Amino acid sequence: TYTGSARSIPAYDISAGIGACAEHLIAYGGHPGAAGFSLEEGSFESFRIHLVEHANAHISAEDLQARLAIDLMLRPRDIGPQTLKFLDQLEPFGNGHQAPVFGARNCQVKAVRQIGRDSSHLKLELLVGGRRCNAVWWNQGGALDQIPRDQSIDAAFSLQEDTYAGDGSVQLVLKDVRPGENGNSSLGKEEG
Secondary structure, three states, X not given: OEEEEEEOOOOOOHHHHHHOOHHXXXXXXXXXXXXXXXXXXXXXXXXXXXXXXXXXXXXXXHHHOOOOOOOEEOOHHHOOHHHHHHHHHHOOOEOOEOOOOEEEEEEEEEEEEEEOOOOOEEEEXXXXXXXXXXXXXXXXXXXXXXXXXXXXXXXXXXXXXXXXXXXXXXXXXXXXXXXXXXXXXXXXXXXX
16 A cells, blocks of 8 residues: 655645546545545556646646745835844744745846855845845856846845845845846835
C-alpha cells in the first residue's frame, strides 16, 4: 500500500482532482489546497495518468504563471522611516503573517549596478514620484542587462532599513519588476 499527500496551486482543486481518480484509491480526503490518499502499488501508474489528465483539463497555462500579490501601492512620501517604524509594530512576520509587499508604478531607473562578492545582486537608484530611492534586488545580478536605464519600471518591493549605508535610510527590497506604462517617474499622481 502506498500513502501520499499533495498540495496545489490556488487555481486547481487538488481534492477534486484526486476524487476524480477514486476508482484507483483505497481512501482519500482533503480540501482544495491539499489532500491525502492511499492506494495499492499496482494502481499507482493508472492513478498518476488519470490525475495528470484531470489536472491538464483543469489548469490553464495562465494558472501556472507565478503571481505576486501587492498589498498596497505606496505613495512616494510614504517610503521612509515612519512607514518602517509602523511595520515594526506589525512584526513578527512569518508563516501565516507575511510581511507586506508594496508596489510603485513608473519608477524611473537612474542607475543600476551589480553588487556582492560574485556580482549576484543588483543595486538600483530609482526616482519614485520624484523622490530618490535606493533599492536592492537579491540574487538577480544576471538581470543587469534587462533593467532599462532612464526608463520606467513598475516595482513590487518590501521596505527595510539600509544598514549598509549606516544613516538610517530606507531602501526598497525588490521582489519583481516589469516595464512601466510610460516614461515618467510618478506613482500615478501624488495623493494628498
